[in-house]
Amino acid sequence: MNLPKSEFVCIVLFQVLIFFIFITVFFFTYTTQTEQFVLKNQLGFLVDQTITPYLKFMNEVDPNDGKSLLKEVNAIKVDTTGDSEITKSNNDIVIKTVIILSITVLIILGIIAALFLLSRKINSGFFTNFHLKPIIVESMIILLFVAITEFVFLTYFGSRFISIDVNKVKIALIDKIKSFII
Secondary structure, eight states, X not given: OOOOHHHHHHHHXXXXXXXHHHHHHXXXXXXXXXXXXXXXXXXXXXXXXXXHHHHHXXXXXXXXXXXXXXHHHHHOOOOOTTHHHHHHHXXXXXXXXXXXXXXXXXXXXHHHHHHHHHHHHHOBTTBOOOOHHHHHHHHXXXXXXXXXXXXXXXXXXXXXXXXXOHHHHHHHHHHHHHHHHO
């Protein structure tokens, strides 16, 4: 396939642009929610594999100990003093990302428009005439397959990956218990 050089540059720039937009939007929407889901699942898995068996054992040995421990656990207050700072920091990151994304989109679309208009006007050498519609259609089809791949991978593989090493946590708990006993 012997594409005009300006058309090839426009194809590359347009595909990079739409992938950049897609990955950015995908990250700030679906990926962050999936990450929260994964974190909750991994913490639940960690508790189920480390603390829950001990609590069940304690409850079988002396149900009063289990009830008093449950009261103490329920009385724990979660420290939320840093939440507002984290929310502000996250909002700042989103604003900076939107600004960078907007500037990048404007610059790349400006380059594509300039190449397209110059190719229409000059129509020789590097600036050989081309059409934008096939570039947009081809890029959108490729983006569709990339989006499906990203979604399927993150949903069915990435979100089910367990990175917590339960054995290391158990060893740390045992070491901590030993330090209290000794």
